[in-house]
Amino acid sequence: MAPKRTRGMSMEELLPPSPLRRKKGKHQARTSQQRSLSSSQPLVNSSRQPTSSVQSEQASVVRRQRAQLETQLSQQNVVASGDDHLTGQLDESEQMESEDISKGRGAARSISQWGTGNILHVTFDPEWKPIKANASLFSSQLGIIARNGKKIPLTYPTWNDMPDDILDDIWKDITDNTDAPEAYRFHCLKVVGNRWRDWKCRLKQKWYDKYDTDEQRLAITPPRVVTEQWKTLVKYWGLPKVKECSEMNKVNRAQGGAPHRTGRTSFAQLRNVMKERGEKTDRLSMFIKTRTKKKKNDEDEVFDEDSADIINQFNQCLEEREEDEQDELFREEIFTKVMGTDAHGRVRMYGAGVTPSQVFGQKSNYDNNENRMREELEKQYQSKIDDLQSKLNEVSSQLSQVMTHVGFQTTPEESGSGQIPDASSMHQRRLSVNSELQPNLDLEA
Known part of the structure; x- marks a missing residue:
């Protein structure tokens, strides 16, 4: 049984x-009473309202408008992004939000x-990825579990x-409804964790x-999110260190390039x-x-320029x-x-949660696996070179x-070296043979 992990902080x-408020003294209490009395008197110019009150009024207006929109959407059970009456009540940002909702899947x-x-x-499959029948249903169910804020808090x-x-x-919920073996627990929780992280990113x-x-962010709670958890998220994401980390992650993510287009179909499927x-x-x-x-003409069409460049190199x-x-x-x-x-x-092209040891064997270090492949290739090349040398x-x-049969003599060095005499050396040998044969011909004549 795996040891218990050390619990992290929420x-x-x-x-x-x-910040704690200090107790008010008599002088501060008297000043606050005078301030409250003066604020109860009618203002001479109503346009001179504090900025905070204007923002609060705007937030309340946005809150009422969005509440009305949600009520109408729930009654009709459709997204009415093209309704002139509703779009007239929404500002520009709300119209964009309504269009996003109508275009995306539910x-x-x-x-x-x-x-x-x-x-x-x-x-x-061998990497603990669901395949064949029920694979898509089961993968979707893992995502539903990850987005359930009542069971898995976002905080x-x-x-x-x-x-x-x-x-x-989480694991009990899986074993109560599927025949997944105990060995799948680690991979299951890893997948749910990735879906949970993606859900926070989308929010x-x-x-x-x-x-x-x-x-503006707290004016409405996103769908399927617990209100108190959303308030905590807004405060946490506003911390300076968290903002700095977020900006760094955006830069790293922008360097990814060549995204896959498989949709809901996993690499394993x-x-x-x-x-x-x-x-x-x-x-x-x-x-x-x-x-x-x-x-339609059975030709391959590449989705983007980055992918096309990589495929050309392949x-x-x-x-x-x-x-x-x-x-x-x-x-x-x-590759x-x-x-x-x-x-x-x-390991690329195997999906989240798959480690090098699962794909390339028990060696967890990818460099060792790369060296092994290089050695195998060198052995194959050396074998082919030896075969060609033997044929030569x-x-x-x-x-x-x-x-030798036609009268040419070869030295041991030449025969053993595997070198073929060139044209000039063969011509010289032919002349020497002719000169040796000429006296014999003269005597016979």
């Missing part, structure tokens, strides 16, 4: 404490038999900070980054289909498959060998040469025998 514990539905006592059968900075009792409840992009002030069709499933083939699509390297000689080790070497080495603990020596030996 966001509430990381937030700075609120929330995923839970498996109908989940929680009914029926056991769902799930098939896994933890990272997945590693999640308490053990919550992780145990931040759609409901936090697009607004300028916390009052796609690889399984390719195996059944008899197609190659190495990482180079998987990259091309996930970055291209078939046109094709240039593949031209070094005939297609029947392009074994898996050779294609893997090309690593073009794409570079993988990040520590990750055999041909040289046969040629030497033929030359």
Whole structure:
């Protein structure tokens, strides 16, 4: 049994404490009473309102408008982004939000038999990725579990900070409804953690980054989010250190390039289909498959320029060998040469949660695996070189025998070296033979 992890801190514990208010003295109390009396008198110019009151009024207006919009949407059960009456009540940002809702797909539905006592059968590949029947349903269910704020709170900075009792409840929910073995627990929790992190990222992009002030962000709670958790998230994301880390992550993410276009189909499912069709499933083939699509004339169309550039580099390297000689080790070497080495603990084209030891064997260090592949390639090349040298020596030996038979003598060095005499040396030997034969011919004459 794995040892218990050390519990991390929640966001509430990381937030700075609120400043305490000091007790008011008699003088401060008298001043506050005078201030309250003066504020109760009518203002001479109503346009001179404090900025904070104007912002609060704007926030309340936005809150009422959005509440009305949600009520109408829930009654109609459709998104009325094109309704003139509703769009007239929304400002520009709300119109954009309404369009986003209408264009995107809705929330995923839970498996109908989940929680009914029926056991769902799930098939896994060697890397513990669900494949074949029920794979898509099961993957969607893991995402639904990750987005359930009542079971998995959003108020933890990272997945590693999640308490053990919550992780145990997640795994119990899986085992109560599926036949997943105990060995799948680690991979299951890793997938749920990735979905939980992606859910937080989407919430931040759609409901936090697009607004300028916390009052606007707190005016409404995003769907499927607990209100108190949303308040904590807004405060936490506003911390200077968190903002700095977020900006660094945005820069790193922008350097990714060449995104795949498989949609909800996982790499494991796609690889399984390719195996059944008899197609190659190495990482180079998987990259091309996930970055291209078939046109009506059966030609491949690349989605973006970055993918097209990488695929062109693949094709240039593949031209070094005939297609029947392009074994898996050779294609893997090309993939690593073009794409570079993988990040520590990750393997491209296998999805989240798959480690190098699962793909390349028990050696967890990818450098060791790369050295092993290089040694295998060197052995193959050396074997071919030795074979060619043997054939060359055999041909040289046969040629030497033929030359000896017709009257040419070869030195041991020449016959053993495997070198073929050039035209000038053969001509000189022919002249010497003729000069030796000429006296004999004269005597006979």
